[in-house]
Amino acid sequence: MLGATRSLLPGMIGVWLACIATFAQDAIKTQPGKTLTVGFSQIGAESAWRTAETESMRSEAAKRGVNLKFSDAQQKQENQIKAIRAFIAQKVDAIILAPVVETGWEPVLREARKAGIPVVLVDRGVKVSDESLYATLIASDFVEEGRLAARWLAEKLSGQGNIVELQGTPGSAPALDRKKGFEEVLAEHPGLKIIKSQSGDFTRAKGKEVMEAFLKAEGKNIQAVYAHNDDMALGAIQAIEAAGLAPGKDILLVSIDGVRAAFEAMIAGKLNCTVECNPLLGPPAFDAVEKIVAGQTLPKWIKVTDQVFDQSVAPDVIESRKY
């Protein structure tokens, strides 16, 4: 038995040496100073928020001399999976992924890991059984954003009123979490009720369409709109005006993102409040990529902090807004 182990030893040492050589090669591949090639799988261009995020990624990559491979998935997970596979085939140094929905990523993330390519998640999270499948997530706390919106509305309505909800893309982290946080606070206010709730897919056009249907069904029964993003609130404003009602007065509106158009709508008195969600993720995303390729381990969630803005502060802050 002992003899057999002894005779295996030289072979095992050979395997160890081969492993060390592979690790060393990986280290050479990602040495500082070398131009990094990074694949970015973006969801699409559904909102002003997302356009700002894309722009932040592109300009930060250019600033740092990163060779950025950009892919727009037109809101489809299958396109994102294809893009990730293409990035793996091209042997990029890292992949940045803004995942459209939370589930269904495990197989492709395993493929990236097998190829030794780190994945940085930006803006939306994923549900996976093994968190080591991604290096870090850089995103806001969407549950907290939902709570902030609900607290603002509860105070404004003195705890009484019917709310309609425009949800984001079904199955996406911001839609699920913004609903969850909002409902959590609503549970403390029995006089506040969500009487209708439907997805407007984070777009202005769908927000308008769904709000038209809500107004048809409920009319003056609606005291407030909670929209999971500004674009849908802006669409809802159009529907409310078309129905002969005054947005911001007859029906209050609170939404999330804090894009420039939301500040303009607040100044015009049509939107009441926006909870900021910062899309300028280029700098933290490339900081993360650079640290990971240099061998550092990052926290699993790098939290982006946000604040609440309502009509009373909008005129003073609009000029300082960066997106």
Ligand code: GYE
């Ligand atoms: O709020 C919305 C969008 O994932 C945080 O996606 C992002 C959301 C953002 O299109 O406008």
